[in-house]
Amino acid sequence: MTYVDLKDIRVSYDGKNNILKDLNLSIEKGELVSLLGPSGCGKTTTLRVIAGLIEPNDGDFVVDNKNLTRVPVHKRNFGMVFQSYALFPHLTVKENVGFGLKLRKEDKTTMNPKIQDILEVTGLAELGDRYPKQLSGGQRQRVALARALVIEPKLLLLDEPLSNLDAKLRVQMRIEIKRIQRKLGITSVFVTHDQEECFSISDRVAVMNNGIIEQFDTPEEIYNRPKTEFVARFIGFENFFNLTKQGEKTYTTSEGHMLKTSQSWDDTKLVATIRPDDINILPKGTEQDTNMIPGKVVVRTFLGKSYQYEVETNVGKILVNGPKETAYSSGEELLLQFPEEKLILV
Amino acid sequence: MRKQRGLSIISMLVFAFLIIPMIIIVVTSFGENPSIQFPIQGFTFDWYLNVFETNSLIQSFFLSIQISMIATILALLVGIPAAYALARYSVKGRDILKSFFLSPAMIPGVVIGYALFQFIVIQFQMPIFQGLLLGHFLISLPYIIRVVGSSLEQLDFSIEEVAWTLGCTRVRAFVKIVLPNIQAGIFASFMLAFINSFNNIPVSQFLSGPGVTALPTSLMNYIEYNYDPTVSALSVLLMVGTVILMYIIEKTLGLASIS
Amino acid sequence: MKNKAPFILLTPGLILLIVFMFLPLVTIIWPTFYDGKLTFGSYLSFFQDNYNLSVFWRTLRVSLIVTLICILLGVPTAYYIARTSKKWRGLMMAMSLFPLLTNSVIRSFAWINILGTNGVINDFLMKLGIITEPIKMLYTDSAIVVGSVYLFLPLMIITLVGVIENIDLEMVEAAETLGANRLTAFMKVVLPLSLPGIIVGSILVFSGTLSAYTTPQLLGGNQNMMLSTFLYQNAMTLGNWQSAGVIALIMIVTTIIVMKLFNMIAAKFDKRGGEHA
Known part of the structure; x- marks a missing residue:
């Protein structure tokens, strides 16, 4: 009421x-x-x-x-x-x-x-x-x-x-x-x-x-x-990149990487965003799958509870937070995995 | 801004009250009729010419400029060190000293004028010029003490102490560090004191003699004997001077600094 | 070293003030108390004379009326200026400052033109046929009042604008959200908070009017003397230096009493409490 x-x-x-x-x-x-x-x-x-x-x-x-x-x-x-x-x-x-x-x-x-x-x-x-x-x-x-x-x-x-x-x-x-x-x-x-x-x-x-x-x-x-x-930007989302709709809940990046999402939108061109905390880091050599994009560490900063990496990928620079147990050094190559329920379309 | 009709009506009436008399003076200065009339008949610049041909007024103008300039500079020379001492040191009886330095502003001008007339002209038979100068010095001093004093109170004296630690003598530190940082205050106090001195009547009225008459006194004498638009014309010229001064102050310090 | 510096800096000013202000004041005032022995006779006889009294009361009355008018007109105008946009505020401040920086002879002269027998007002009314004979407006107490308001209203406005500008506009809005209409908010919040400014302005206007010379001289004439013109007349025209000295002291004392009184009023109303506990 x-x-x-x-x-x-x-x-x-x-x-x-x-x-x-x-x-x-x-x-x-x-x-x-x-x-x-x-x-x-x-x-x-x-x-x-x-x-x-x-x-x-x-x-x-x-x-x-x-x-x-x-x-x-x-x-x-x-x-x-x-x-x-x-x-x-x-x-x-x-x-x-x-x-x-x-x-x-x-x-x-x-x-x-x-x-x-x-x-x-x-x-x-x-x-x-x-x-x-x-x-x-x-x-x-x-x-x-x-x-x-x-x-x-x-x-x-x-x-x-x-x-x-x-x-x-x-x-x-x-x-x-x-x-x-x-x-x-x-x-x-x-x-x-x-x-x-x-x-x-x-x-x-x-x-x-x-x-x-x-x-x-x-x-x-x-x-x-x-x-x-x-x-998204105002409440702390950091990574933004463009997607093109391929099918129901299926999108590709400009470089052709396939991404699945849990949200569904009618627009064919969209922007995807994800928080640095929500991205998983996989070592190089992991088998390439959907929702994965390869990249190279540019800068590593220590945040106390975690490490933050600036990763160069072909969709642009991505900020990722990784556990402090495993530290990747700059120049190292790795795979970024975007969980489909955490990938937000705006 | 939300509308406040009653308030704006009162304010507009007040501004009309403040400005219209000035406008009337400006208009009447161009009238052809030898006695002041409003609205005017005809249009002439004769009264302006007449101002420049009236020797007593021109002479007084230059005397006033001279007196106000010397008196204000003297007040600065005496007042700045005093204001500095009052702001910088915890002198015994500082409040009393400060009110003593400000007291010429509290004592009615006619009293100061009359006292100086008695003391200097009657008792010591000194020339009127000196008396006039001293009177104007007295009325200028409080402006310097007040305005320079308040800029000194806002000054962080640690910058002066730093200069000492760097090997500056006290006098040098005062000249090189303190003075540049209070120059706005000095300029504002100079302007205020000068304008006030130039416009002063009560003190000058008592200290006037042959060839030594301040402009406002001359103007007042003139009004008593001739009621013609020459006064309007001179007033307009002085108003133009005021506007120029206000413009200079606005461009350098902002008018807020003297209000 | 530490004790000598302020002494050196203050001495020139002190000497000049003592020699050329304090001593001259003593010179004119001492004889009013001493004619072979200490006496208050001059003062007693001054206040026993009806004419002297009429001048004294006129001075106080005019000063009081002028102060009240300046408060009544100055407070709303200052509030208006303080609440206008920056652009207009500058212009209005300049309009208030301009008369203040203009010679008082000119400002009184303006009112001779307006109030005189052949002045603007009489001229206008006669042309309209409302009056056939000019009204006597110049050389009256009212002329002195008008001229003095003209002289000192800008001073009141400028003093008040500074104070009112510092009153947070949110305070008025807060009062309005609590149910006060504009007038109530003004009376209950703005007015009490402007009081210090009103007091300072009133002191300036009152003591200014009390000691002004030009306005009573040009607009009051010889029939409507104020203390300042009376002093001048006694000193310079009549050569009565004893009376001039008496008037001088009365003017000084009145000014001081009035200031104390205003400050007492201020202290009584100002109950804002001490600094942060």
């Missing part, structure tokens, strides 16, 4: 270049959806359209069957956590958190317990009378979260909320955000450029590029089966 619906959203600042191009996105109730992509892909713009900070040039934005496209930001009742946290420096933690409640003209008797509750949930119970300046980065982050949550928003929007924290705190906070989000069952949209962060926290991920959504799927699906070359 769709709860949040973006229909054909188009945003252009100058009337010529579109920041968002007819973007469509449907989010279900209680879901945590991430918008993932490089800077400039339009993910923050999308979030700001949802928040109401940007009015789209075209398209509709619907929440709970109500069209909110022209509803101004302050009437939407969405909680938003900003990248800079945007805490009000002239107000205490309690006053920051109570800001939204006060605007809703809430009574002190109902307001104070609400503030106290959310401060407990976010682990800030002791810090209510401090000013933002007197807090650490992680604490400020929690205040921003508490301030967004206390108004009981229909949607929680998070704009790269963890990017100002150090690595250890970032992992801690994302677990914390996930826990609170689950506990309150609040539908959330999370913007990030960090793939690991995104996969760990999200129910579904929308990978964005150039103002469109390239793929919208579960983290597992995106990690294992990217649908476009852009998505």
